[in-house]
Amino acid sequence: MSTDSDSTAQADQRRLQLELLRRARADAARRSTTAAPDDTAARTGRVPLSRAQRRMWLMERLGGAGDSYHVPFATRVRGPFDPAALATALGALVERHTILRTRYAEQDGEPVQEVLPAPGTVPVPVVDTAEADAPALLREEAARPFDLAAGEAVRARVLRHGAQDHTVLLTFHHIAIDGGSLETVADELAAFYTAALEGSGPPASLTAPPQYADYARREHDGIPGLGPELDRWSALLAGATPPRLPAPAARTTTGSAAVHTVPLAPALPDALRALGAEHRATLFAVSLTAAFGALHRLTGDDDLVIGVAGTHRAGIGMRGLVGLCVNTLPVRVDASGDPSFVQLLIRVRDALLQAQRHRHLPFDLALERLGATARGADGTALVRVTCDVLGEPTVLRLPGTSAAYVDVPTGGAKFTLSYGLAPADAERPTALVQFDRDALDEAAAEATVRDYAALLDAAATTPELPLSALSGLSGQTRRKGDPGSAAHPAVRVLRAHPQVADALVVKTDQGPTVAYAVLGDSTGPSGGELLALLRRSLAPEEVPAAVTLLDELPETTARIPGPAGPAGAALPGPRAAAVIEAFTALLGLTPPPDGDFFELGGHSLVAVQLAERLRTRLGLPLTGLDVLQTRTPSALTALLDERAARQAAAKATARPARPRAVHPGTVLVTGASGGVGAFVLRELAARGRPVLALARPESAHLIAAEGVDVVEGDLTDLAGLRHAVASADAIVHAASTFTRPEVDLAAMEAMVEAWSGGPFVFVSSVDAYGHPRTPQVVEEAPPHEPLSPYGRAKGDCEAMVLRAAGTGGRGGASAVRSPIVWGAHERLREQLRWGAIGTLYQAAARGEAIEVPRPGAGGHPWYGAAWVHAAALARAVTACLDRPVHGVANAVSGHVSWQELAHDLTDLLGTDAEIRERDDVPRDLDHRWHYDSRRLARPLRALPGEDRRSVLAEMIGTTASGPTGQRPGRT
Structure with a gap:
């Protein structure tokens, strides 16, 4: 064979080798963009979530994220645009990055992620849209919920404004993508789009990318070795609190x-x-x-x-990774x-x-x-x-087009x-x-x-x-006030509040000490909320009788309005006379202005009767807990004066009366101004449900809000109750007298008579179980004696509404039995201090010995109480509107032993009260039952901050690590 022919053969062989090499590389590139993800899926199976993913998943499960974790990615594209090519490109992108086709499931109580098969193409619907209508449509599309359990992590929509004018919206869920991924997504999507237009295969430049499941597994496997570093980091953050x-x-x-x-x-x-x-x-x-x-x-x-x-x-190994x-x-x-x-x-x-x-x-x-x-x-x-x-x-x-960013804000x-x-x-x-x-x-x-x-x-x-x-900063310079008043600790606490511009405390020789505050803006805390702040922060002797809001502080105290004005009679005015008269009628003696309610022979039942008497006569909101907290005629008078001022201010600024509109789906809520009712109103408002709130006339101004119509009345106004029930499509009955069972029963009878449709949710009490024979109480267990009058009335009211459910066009009924309710509301705070377990709180606050029953006393291994967070109870009650229980369900967040509660209280109040165990069981602490709470387990699932320690801290007014006031241990 000649040299020329040998050379030609060698050249042909060389060209063949190059062509084979080219094809091999092309095939490898093609397999790297398609088969590689499936290989990873086969290797991974179900893998744990990364810590960031786990946080997203929990937020979705808890229902508190809304569209906060949606990632809209919108571009205004002008020029020739092919939606079909975009659908092909998007399918290739989802096939390439397994995180975009991953579902999230639960296995043995833990979330796991599982890669699904590639979908081929992803739908790209096109909608003809006027430019003016585009923002609303983009916002609506971006807010649509994702189904993470089905593997939905990305969706597309195109708005066509003209032949060569489109807005392309891709919406991702944050669990699958972050800001660092968007550049990768945009670049690769443009490359796949170009290939789709040209009819060519996947771009050879795209090598196999790292997969998020591998990253999540590495992170999970490495966590056990992070202990020492976590200890050091936690030490650096110890004691830090949110702003x-x-x-x-x-x-x-x-x-x-x-x-x-x-x-x-x-x-x-x-x-x-x-x-x-x-x-x-x-x-x-x-x-x-x-x-x-x-x-x-x-x-x-x-x-x-x-x-x-x-x-x-970090590192080149994570270059091109799409994920969170x-x-x-x-x-x-x-x-x-x-x-x-x-x-x-x-x-x-x-x-x-x-x-x-x-x-x-x-x-x-x-x-x-x-x-x-x-x-x-x-x-x-x-x-x-x-x-x-x-x-x-x-x-x-995209090739051949211009691109402009389009902002699509998320709602949360x-x-x-x-x-x-x-x-x-x-x-x-x-x-x-x-x-x-x-x-x-x-x-x-x-x-x-x-x-x-x-x-x-x-x-x-x-x-x-x-x-x-520095110049140009906002805010007001706080007044120094009178030298004497500025020294009062209440002034320092009030002026430290970010929404209080100035404060003053006035004390006369015979009248009570009263604080006055000026807010820095037209909105801010009420006088009652500021008074609660002072009670949490100061010793009892340093707390004024009331906090009254003024537009500005006068130059002299002689011009200060209210109960701390000119010296004269100890308790001037009609409200003072009513207070003295009520004390005299119920205690059998005329009290001095600073006479202590308890030392004069008062107790909790008398406090309730005294509050009801004054509320009826004066038309002002007042509870028995208010009486127990203020204790003296002078302090109670100051509190009533402060509430009268708030009521007058609310009426002066109220909108003109208008006919109440009847909205479809309106929910009647009784007890709306109470602790439980307030949380129910908040939950219903968050869900966009129209509300009709029943409130006493003196308290109606406290609950006026958008989406809430207020009807004046109470449980003794049976005609008003019937009318309110007939005006609503659903009922949440959360009101109770606590001390007058006959009123509760008559009210329930009137409500059931007027109930003609929709669901009925009755907020009942675990007191309806009485004293069960077994320590574990299942839902709908029969009652056992002894039953308190309150518990018996609750059970009788339950029977009324459950018998009527489903008859005469009525909807389903739910009796939600709750234990002690804890939450950030003044009524609930006062019940903690003065209610059934108030003896523990008061002893802990004073640093006195706390006596609790010893485990095993009386033959029972455990003594304590069930409790529920008010927000969780509100979620459970609201859930029953959509899915009635058709019976009795318990609403319990947890159980706490008396020893645990005593330790919590002493820690949070900052006292060193001794905790003593005794073999006899005090009547108030003779509680030894745990309550099952399965029917409403989903809405009762605790959200962040709803653990026992946190809710007690917010009720007491401390951080969860200790008191925030100036005088810890005093209340």
Whole structure:
């Protein structure tokens, strides 16, 4: 064979080898984008969730996330656009990344993830839409719930505004994606779209990506080795509490997030970068410093925590990973001492570096180590405030088209308050805050974004000035008041409240001590709420008889209105005369102004009778617990005067009376001004249910709210009860007299007579079981003697409504038996202090010995009580409207022994009261039963902050780790 022919053969062979190599590479690339995910699925089977996924899954199961964790990704696409090619591309993307076709199930009580087969294509519906209608449609589509159990993690919709004008919306669930994934998704989707248009195979440049299931398994397997680092991180966060943000005057019914913005100078980001460079800090650290300064001004707190976004993405092995890899990093900073911006920046920089050393540790593991101490008294989590610097948003860039970002806001807020500098590289940068309108006051949010912007500006111009000397900050300088009054501890507590602009305490020689407060805005806490704050913070002798709100403080105390005015008679006025008369009639003697109710022979039943007598005569809200708390005629008179002022103010600002509209699905709620009723109203409002609330005339102004119509009446007004029942499509009966069973029975009979349709939910009591023979009480167990009159009346009322259910067009009925109810409501707080277990509370508060029955005394191994969180009870009651029990169900959050409760109370009150066990069983503590609670287990499932320790802390007014007041141990 000639040399030329040999050369030709070698060349042909070489070309063949190259072609085979090319085909092999193409086939490998094709298999890497299709078969590889299935191989991973075969290897993984069911794997545990990552810690971040687990948090998302729990939020979905608890029903508290709404659309907060939906990730809408919208782009305005102008030019030739092919929806079919997008559907093919989206199918290829879902096939490539198994996390986008993963379902979430529960196995042995734990969540697991399981990869599903590739769907082929993902539907891309196209809707012709006018441009003006687009925002509402995008918002509606982004808010649609996901079914995580079915493996739904992404969906598409295209709005067609014209032949070459479309808005493409992809909505992901956050459990499957994070911000770091969007760039990967956008790039790969554009590549697959191009291939679909050209009819070619998958792009050879896309090699097999890492799969999220492998990452989740690695994280899960590595957790046991994180113990020492978690201990160190937890130690750094020990004692930190959530910032105390000013709560809104009333909850919204929308639950939506809101944003306030302030435009900044175009050159400001560069100036902030220069400042950061001088102090070895990034632009983000400078922005975070301004957020700490604004938060310090908003709350008055020195020890502050702000969360920043971290990521578990590290190394080339995670390049191209689609999934949820975010981690929250809490940054804890001491803002005390009125630092300059530069001084605060150095503190923030060091704290940020310290937090970033722990970025690979899942934050929720540290929270588990910290326990309830990392939550506020209201159950809020440690990180409720965040900060970020935002870049240019990601858009979907398809060939032959132009792309513009479209903002699609979600309805919920992931955090209570978030500061942001956005976009950092644009010509028109902006300072913004996003906030949850259910948890933060609107005016406070507006003020804090102005402070944030002012601090950013000051950082570029006058960074050496103390924060207090910077101009442009919002807020009022607090008055110093009279030297004498400013020394009163109540003044200091009131002025420390972020929504109180000024305060004054006045005491006359013979009248009671009364506090007066001026709010910094038109909305804020009521006088009663401020009085409750003082009771939680001060010793009894330091607490004024009342807190009255004024528009401004007069220059002299002679112009102060109310019971602490000019000296004269000890208790002037008609309300004082009524109080003295009631004391005299029920106790058989004329009391002195400061005579103690108990020392005069009073007890709980007399307190109820005295309150009912005064309520009827004066037309003011009053309970027996109020009498037990105030104790003296002078203090009770001051309380009535304060409530009269609030009632008059409410009536003066009330909207004109209007005919009550009849809304389909209206729920009648009795006892709406009580502790349980208030939580039921809140739950119904959150679900958008129209409400008709029954309240006594003197209390009607306390519950007026959007979506709630108030009808005046009580259980003794049988005609009014019948009319209210007939006006509603469902009934929640939560009212009770506690001491007059005959009134309860007559009221239930009247309500059942008027009930003609819809469900009926009766909030009953475990007292209806009496004294069961077995320690474990199943639902609907028969009653056993002895039964209290209260418990017998509850059982008789249950029988009435359950017999009538389903007859005469009536709906289903549910009797929800609850034990002790705990929650953040003044009525429930007072019951803790003065109710059935008030002896434990009072002994713990005074530091006296607490006596409890010894386990085994009387032949019973356990003594204690069942309890339920008021919010969980409200969820259970509301659930019965949609799915009646058709019988009796228990609503129990947990059981606590008397020893455990005594330890909780002494810890939270900060006293060292001795706990003594005794062999005889005091009558009030002779409770030894556990109650099954299976029928309503789902709505009763505890949400964050609903554990026993946290709810007791919020009722007592402490953090879960100890008291917050100035005089712990006193009440």
